[in-house]
Amino acid sequence: MTTATPDQRAKIAQDVGAFVPGPLLQVAATASGPLDGLSFAVKDLIDVAGTVTGGGNPDWQRTHEPAPRSAPVVDRLLAAGASVLGKTITDELAFSLEGVNEHYGTPLNTACPDRIPGGSSSGSASAVAAGLVDFALGTDTGGSVRVPASFCGLYGMRPTHNAISLDGVLPFAPSYDTVGWFARDAELLAKVGDVLLPPAKPAPIETLIIVRDAFAIADAPVAAALRDLCARLGVTQEITVFDGAEADWFEAYRILQGTENWRELGPWITATQPRFGEAIAPRFAGTAEITEDDVARWRPLRDAVRAKLRAQLGGGVAWLIPTAPCTALRKDAPGAGAQIGPFYGRALTLTSIAGHAGLPQINLPVATVDGCPVGLSLVAGAGQDRALLDAARTLIARLAHRAMA
Incomplete structure (x- = not known):
């Protein structure tokens, strides 16, 4: 340009x-x-x-x-x-x-x-x-x-x-x-x-770990392409983080972000009665229906997840996960609307790892599936942002070097 x-x-x-x-x-x-x-x-x-x-x-x-x-x-x-x-x-x-x-x-x-x-x-x-x-x-x-x-x-x-x-x-x-x-x-x-970013100087990231149950959320071709990259990087260590509670992580996010969203925007929506797009209007209507009992049920899970992940992800470590569960959805494919619900559940479960715990995450555009990009993410501990950016540069350089070898 x-x-x-x-x-x-x-x-x-x-x-x-x-x-x-x-x-x-x-x-x-x-x-x-x-x-x-x-x-x-x-x-x-x-x-x-x-x-x-x-x-x-x-x-x-x-x-x-x-x-x-x-x-x-x-x-x-x-x-x-x-x-x-x-x-x-x-x-x-x-x-x-x-x-x-x-x-x-x-x-x-x-x-x-x-x-x-x-x-x-x-x-x-x-x-x-x-x-x-x-x-x-x-x-x-x-x-x-x-x-x-x-x-x-x-x-x-x-x-x-x-x-x-x-x-x-x-x-x-x-x-x-x-x-x-x-x-x-x-x-x-x-x-x-x-x-x-704040001028902190965190320890360099030296250990990469695959989050196995995060890869299980992605489409098989996406997971395979990203696992191949992990193998090329020599990453073999794996852990699980959801421990079978993927649906709960998603629901906690849906409820907690929804109640905060209505608290921030609900008064304006109620006073203005704006015209939202056909897909957007029901989402705001749904946030208005969240109760204090819903919040009381799901906030402890978020707090527990946050404490657990912040304890697990200290300095010098980053997790590898698929950024999204699939390639970009087609705009006008037959039944395209039917893809949206399952996509949201899987995508928001993946993004809730960093979201619930307030962690930094970087998408690396390192693979394609059916000619479209898919990203591999690095997730690090809170405050490890600069180390994460350095790790991203190092990994990309390693992949480029291996591609030339």
Whole structure:
């Protein structure tokens, strides 16, 4: 994209459909720094001064004022020399992993154009994959960076919960919400992390462990392709983490994120009666029906999972899991809608490993199945973000070296 003319870039951007409607948002860097000359896009859940954070829904856009200031995460990138190039489409108020927005369209998955890009950070993933920007910000609660990264063949980072400020970010479920980012290579992913992450210096990751029951959730061809990569890396040690309670992990996530979501957005929904897309409206209706008894039943499980995983994942160790259970779903295949329910159950079970425990996770775009990307994830202990980024670079270099041998 660097050699394209402005008119060519505009045409490509239009075809990709990653940016929100209207004039392309452009904000110059505020200082010189390690990201000099790089451009980034911002998911339309994150404030940029002087613009309305639209949330992927026209009624939200209509009922909110321009942000008086940018989110701190945006300011840090601008101060590091990067410039904003575009606000990106999100699934409505982040309530989807599909990347389909009934109001604004479905951003292109350039890796597999007949398939969905994944969501809810769909536009950010699409913009990076198409080369429209160097990197992009997304948000990730239940997989909204990780799943699009897997589907679109990108590097994607979900940091430790609360490692990066959520000020100026439209909330979904605060105890799970994070700001993450996409890049086309591991070096840039880490370079952005150097700017955004706390300056901790965790021990290097030296031990990789396969999570056997996570691989069992994935489609057989996906699991086989990723296990082959693990073998090439010489990883043989395996553990289980769900211990037969996969359905409970999913249900705990569904209930707890749902009740937080209704607490954050329910008053606006009740007052405004917005028009949601056909697939989105029932999801918000469902969150309104969650009871305190439901929360009381499932919160102890989440707390126990969090304590268990944080105790197991100390310094120097990372787990290997499939990022998503399958390749990107086809947009218009017969019965495509019937795929969504089973997909969510499996995808959110996988993403709940990092989600319940607030752990960092990186998607590595290291395999394909039927010509479409599938991602292998590294999950590390809380606060091990920088070590995880270093491990990602090391693993990619090892795979490249083995491919040349």
